[in-house]
Amino acid sequence: EDKVVxxxxxxxxxxxxxxxxxxxxxxxxxxxLLWYKQEKKAPTFLFMLTSSGIExxxxxxxxxxxxxxxxxxxxxxxxxxxxxxxxxxAVVAYSGAGSYQLTFGKGTKLSVIP
Amino acid sequence: xxxxxxxxxxxxxxxxxxxxxxxxQNLNHDAMYxxxxxxxxxxxxxxxxxxxxxFQKGDIAEGYSVSREKKESFPLTVxxxxxxxxxxxxCASSRPGLAGGGDTQYFGPGTRLTVL
Numbered sequence: 001e002d003k004v005v006x007x008x009x010x011x012x013x014x015x016x017x018x019x020x021x022x023x024x025x026x027x028x029x030x031x032x033l034l035w036y037k038q039e040k041k042a043p044t045f046l047f048m049l050t051s052s053g054i055e056x057x058x059x060x061x062x063x064x065x066x067x068x069x070x071x072x073x074x075x076x077x078x079x080x081x082x083x084x085x086x087x088x089x090a091v092v093a094y095s096g097a098g099s100y101q102l103t104f105g106k107g108t109k110l111s112v113i114p
Numbered sequence: 115x116x117x118x119x120x121x122x123x124x125x126x127x128x129x130x131x132x133x134x135x136x137x138x139q140n141l142n143h144d145a146m147y148x149x150x151x152x153x154x155x156x157x158x159x160x161x162x163x164x165x166x167x168x169f170q171k172g173d174i175a176e177g178y179s180v181s182r183e184k185k186e187s188f189p190l191t192v193x194x195x196x197x198x199x200x201x202x203x204x205c206a207s208s209r210p211g212l213a214g215g216g217d218t219q220y221f222g223p224g225t226r227l228t229v230l
């Protein structure tokens with residue numbers, strides 16, 4: 001069974017700190033890894049990673065995939081209170097006959113305190 | 115404005131009844147998805163559709179049914195066979211589907227279903 005594990009499950013930091021969120025996966029026929037930010041209701045897309053070792057960056061957020069270690073990290077530098085959210089990792093895998101599987105981790109709840 | 119709409123926001127249903135959740139998008143996206151979110155469980159994929167008149171089961175399709183007769187619409191029916199339907203349901207869409215690696219998914223605001 002495909003599995004996606006995120007750590008830590010929750011994290012409390014002070015504004016200005018740098019945080020690293022982890023996502024590891026065990027899937028067959030890996031296709032891509034996706035990061036989302038969920039603040040209140042609907043998640044918003046952050047990154048899609050398909051190639052190992054290539055960093056994707058958007059402002060203070062960056063992410064990198066390590067296919068050898070079957071994992072990805074999401075870094076947030078100089079955290080702000082607006083970064084408080086649940087960060088979700090999802091993995092897309094090919095399951096055969098034209099079908100794909102998308103599996104989410106349980107998320108990391110980040111709380112940034114002033 | 116372009117986006118995804120879900121209705122209703124809150125829905126109450128008696129046990130044994132079927133209920134249909136609406137999802138509409140005007141983003142001209144080919145792919146649409148339904149997820150269920152329970153506390154501590156993250157998001158789980160129920161069904162997805164990569165193109166009109168085609169859809170695939172996700173991880174937890176039992177007790178649910180969908181149709182994709184129009185590109186803009188992907189309604190989800192929660193049937194009486196679904197043993198634990200009380201949850202938060204999210205609909206999403208994207209340009210290419212999972213075959214394209216996933217790409218940016220835009221989510222609707224969600225429907226909270228409560229079975230009484």
